[in-house]
Amino acid sequence: MNKTKAYSAASATSPLSLDTIHRREATAHDVQIEILFCGICHSDLHTVRDEWNSVMPTTYPCVPGHEIVGRVTGIGSAVTHFKTGDLVGVGCLVDSDQSCPNCQADVEQFCPGATFTYNSPDKHLGGVTYGGYSENIVVDEKFVLHVPDNLEPAGVAPLLCAGITTYSPIRRWGDIKGKKVGVVGLGGLGHMGVKFARAFGAHVVVFTTSPGKKEDALRLGAHEVIISTNPDEMQEHAGTFDFILDTISADHDINAYIGMLGLDGNITLVGAPEKPLAVSAFALLFGRKSLSGSLIGGIKETQEMLDFCGRHNITSDVEIIPINKVNEAYVLLFRRLVTYRFSIDMASLKSE
Ligand SMILES: [Zn+2]
Numbered sequence: 001m002n003k004t005k006a007y008s009a010a011s012a013t014s015p016l017s018l019d020t021i022h023r024r025e026a027t028a029h030d031v032q033i034e035i036l037f038c039g040i041c042h043s044d045l046h047t048v049r050d051e052w053n054s055v056m057p058t059t060y061p062c063v064p065g066h067e068i069v070g071r072v073t074g075i076g077s078a079v080t081h082f083k084t085g086d087l088v089g090v091g092c093l094v095d096s097d098q099s100c101p102n103c104q105a106d107v108e109q110f111c112p113g114a115t116f117t118y119n120s121p122d123k124h125l126g127g128v129t130y131g132g133y134s135e136n137i138v139v140d141e142k143f144v145l146h147v148p149d150n151l152e153p154a155g156v157a158p159l160l161c162a163g164i165t166t167y168s169p170i171r172r173w174g175d176i177k178g179k180k181v182g183v184v185g186l187g188g189l190g191h192m193g194v195k196f197a198r199a200f201g202a203h204v205v206v207f208t209t210s211p212g213k214k215e216d217a218l219r220l221g222a223h224e225v226i227i228s229t230n231p232d233e234m235q236e237h238a239g240t241f242d243f244i245l246d247t248i249s250a251d252h253d254i255n256a257y258i259g260m261l262g263l264d265g266n267i268t269l270v271g272a273p274e275k276p277l278a279v280s281a282f283a284l285l286f287g288r289k290s291l292s293g294s295l296i297g298g299i300k301e302t303q304e305m306l307d308f309c310g311r312h313n314i315t316s317d318v319e320i321i322p323i324n325k326v327n328e329a330y331v332l333l334f335r336r337l338v339t340y341r342f343s344i345d346m347a348s349l350k351s352e
């Protein structure tokens with residue numbers, strides 16, 4: 001086993017602090033990765049504070065982080081797709097049973113035996129898996145992704161969760177070229193949704209409650225911005241959307257957005273509000289509309305997304321921070337004061 005520096009939380013109420021964890025020696029199929037940057041996802045905060053206790057209780061110490069970009073520093077004897085020095089990514093998954101129907105359909109995120117990057121039972125060492133707020137990580141090559149060299153690593157990190165979370169439902173909807181696509185919310189997820197919808201050739205409209213975000217939405221690629229608290233603006237666009245990506249994780253009126261859809265329109269949720277949303281059946285019936293959900297993406301699709309980003313020069317807008325600012329970053333995230341995404345410069349962990 002290798003000792004590795006990491007930032008961990010000792011309990012639901014403890015701040016993250018310097019710790020030493022163990023990583024397994026690379027097996028024949030493993031890739032050893034020096035972590036360059038790790039994005040801060042809202043899931044990290046929820047898990048560290050054990051807020052998803054009813055579904056996935058947190059085991060402590062907890063080392064979060066599933067938006068990982070790094071360099072390959074070593075490979076197992078049977079590894080064929082990676083070599084030392086490659087720029088690579090690791091997202092929310094580090095393993096699965098690789099045999100169930102969902103794995104065979106390339107949607108490993110729905111595998112009943114999926115191993116998530118942190119707080120998931122560790123098949124190799126026992127205990128739970130530890131995420132990317134650490135110096136390095138060892139991952140089965142099937143769950144390691146190639147990162148195009150032309151992309152800035154700090155902005156690539158959030159693609160591994162926020163990126164694929166928004167890319168996948170847009171792709172599954174079909175060919176959105178020339179279609180009217182709405183993105184509800186302009187945070188970590190929403191700003192990626194705007195970039196992807198625009199790159200796929202859609203007419204992109206951002207719904208936001210903050211008039212102050214209008215300029216930025218246009219800069220990111222939106223064609224129009226609707227201030228959702230303005231009934232006149234909402235009414236003007238009612239019934240005209242083909243597809244809406246809803247990225248809001250706070251309680252909100254979903255029926256207002258269903259009302260924006262045209263015939264056979266679909267609204268897909270990628271945010272997870274804590275309380276159930278009240279959905280009006282009538283709002284769906286009239287116009288044969290549908291409401292769906294989507295969760296990250298499989299490994300094959302995540303690679304497709306990264307390759308697409310390489311061709312279109314898409315990365316996440318990030319604020320780079322050293323690891324010792326992570327607790328302050330969590331406070332800003334909790335108060336929704338982060339513009340898009342924090343990306344931790346993991347070189348800062350070396351001097352801790
Ligand atoms: Zn995430």
Ligand SMILES: [Zn+2]
Nearest residue numbers: 098100103111
């Ligand atoms: Zn499976």
